[in-house]
Amino acid sequence: MLPASCVSAGSARGSAYRLILLVAAMAVLTFGLTPPAAQAAATITLSSTSGEAGSLVTVTGAGFPKRTKGTVVAGAAKVAVTTTSTGTFQASIAMPTAPGTVTVTATAGSAIASALFTVVEPAPVPSGTRSIRFGVGTNGGAAAGGELDEVAALAGEAPSIVLSYKDFSQVAPLAELDAVRARGAETLLTWEPWTWGGGTEQPAYSLDRIAAGDFDAYLREWGTALGQWGQPVYLRFAHEMNGNWYPWAEGVNGNGAGDYVAAYRHVHDVVASTGATNISWVWNPNVPYWGSTPVNQLYPGGDYVDVVALDGYNWGTSQSWSAWQEPEVLFGEGLTQLRQLAPGKPIMIAETASSEVGGSKPQWITNLFRYVSAQQDVVALVWFHVNKEADWRINSTSASADAFKAGLAARR
Numbered sequence: 001m002l003p004a005s006c007v008s009a010g011s012a013r014g015s016a017y018r019l020i021l022l023v024a025a026m027a028v029l030t031f032g033l034t035p036p037a038a039q040a041a042a043t044i045t046l047s048s049t050s051g052e053a054g055s056l057v058t059v060t061g062a063g064f065p066k067r068t069k070g071t072v073v074a075g076a077a078k079v080a081v082t083t084t085s086t087g088t089f090q091a092s093i094a095m096p097t098a099p100g101t102v103t104v105t106a107t108a109g110s111a112i113a114s115a116l117f118t119v120v121e122p123a124p125v126p127s128g129t130r131s132i133r134f135g136v137g138t139n140g141g142a143a144a145g146g147e148l149d150e151v152a153a154l155a156g157e158a159p160s161i162v163l164s165y166k167d168f169s170q171v172a173p174l175a176e177l178d179a180v181r182a183r184g185a186e187t188l189l190t191w192e193p194w195t196w197g198g199g200t201e202q203p204a205y206s207l208d209r210i211a212a213g214d215f216d217a218y219l220r221e222w223g224t225a226l227g228q229w230g231q232p233v234y235l236r237f238a239h240e241m242n243g244n245w246y247p248w249a250e251g252v253n254g255n256g257a258g259d260y261v262a263a264y265r266h267v268h269d270v271v272a273s274t275g276a277t278n279i280s281w282v283w284n285p286n287v288p289y290w291g292s293t294p295v296n297q298l299y300p301g302g303d304y305v306d307v308v309a310l311d312g313y314n315w316g317t318s319q320s321w322s323a324w325q326e327p328e329v330l331f332g333e334g335l336t337q338l339r340q341l342a343p344g345k346p347i348m349i350a351e352t353a354s355s356e357v358g359g360s361k362p363q364w365i366t367n368l369f370r371y372v373s374a375q376q377d378v379v380a381l382v383w384f385h386v387n388k389e390a391d392w393r394i395n396s397t398s399a400s401a402d403a404f405k406a407g408l409a410a411r412r
Contacts, residue, residue: 044104
């Protein structure tokens with residue numbers, strides 16, 4: 001029999017040993033477990049890493065927080081994104097207009113990822129192979145031969161499209177169409193359902209009256225006259241309808257949702273019923289802005305439209321409400337929406353110009369031609385050569401005129 005002191009010491013040693021084993025087992029269990037997987041670092045990839053100014057690049061993101069709103073930024077351009085249930089997204093954004101390296105940055109929640117894109121100088125375009133047509137609108141319109149000659153001298157090229165305006169009190173301007181054709185150009189004929197100078201509240205020209213047939217005799221007169229004239233003409237009916245400054249906009253003049261599409265389709269069908277097959281129908285919203293009517297609510301459908309167009313002006317700081325906008329910011333969202341609504345349709349920039357106030361108009365003009373040249377579906381650019389709300393003219397300064405001539409010569 002062991003002495004009591006030995007038993008006591010042995011028990012203590014046994015207890016200590018068991019405690020060591022227990023601690024060791026807990027350590028094995030604790031440190032042997034696989035730790036929870038950490039969220040993968042956010043990354044973005046670009047569909048291309050170099051290209052000309054204005055190139056549309058698809059940005060694909062992964063590893064971002066799930067179902068989270070964010071943004072993709074490249075220079076002054078910004079687009080909103082929302083990640084999926086797996087933390088991914090895809091968005092398209094136009095690259096800046098200045099050559100050099102630009103950082104494309106995506107942010108969603110606390111996650112940020114970037115990638116680099118190199119904006120390269122466009123390749124020289126051989127003379128005589130320009131695929132973007134040059135158009136112009138002047139104070140005197142299609143009949144103002146002297147103004148068109150001045151523009152040709154300033155630009156170093158005669159315009160092949162001449163912008164013209166008529167309201168619903170005027171007959172089809174066949175003499176003006178002849179004058180433009182004699183210059184080797186075509187007319188972009190803007191047909192406005194109102195009486196000039198009457199303001200936005202003109203109930204006689206409400207959209208429901210047009211759709212109901214109140215103007216059918218007049219519409220047939222235009223269709224018959226244009227059809228008999230027989231040469232190609234672009235007919236731009238009720239443009240900038242997504243704004244609120246014309247009586248054919250929804251939300252003014254008693255017009256309601258759906259009235260614009262109904263009126264546009266009716267006008268198209270009545271004119272087409274006269275057999276006028278020489279007309280190319282141009283559907284032409286303003287560039288979207290906060291508060292404008294969504295363009296997808298105003299599109300009459302591919303069977304009623306041959307060409308889609310955008311009007312957009314860089315007002316600079318010439319107005320209390322305006323700010324300087326680079327071309328990719330001014331036109332980027334609108335072009336994206338047109339492509340979604342009317343895939344495959346040719347696109348015109350049917351009215352554009354820049355103020356001199358708030359930035360460099362010569363650089364803006366250079367950037368515009370670079371940007372538009374990278375948009376392969378843009379087939380024409382029409383400059384608004386008028387000193388009106390701002391000095392929109394090509395030659396508002398000699399530097400602007402020089403930039404215009406150079407940019408036009410270098411375009412796609």
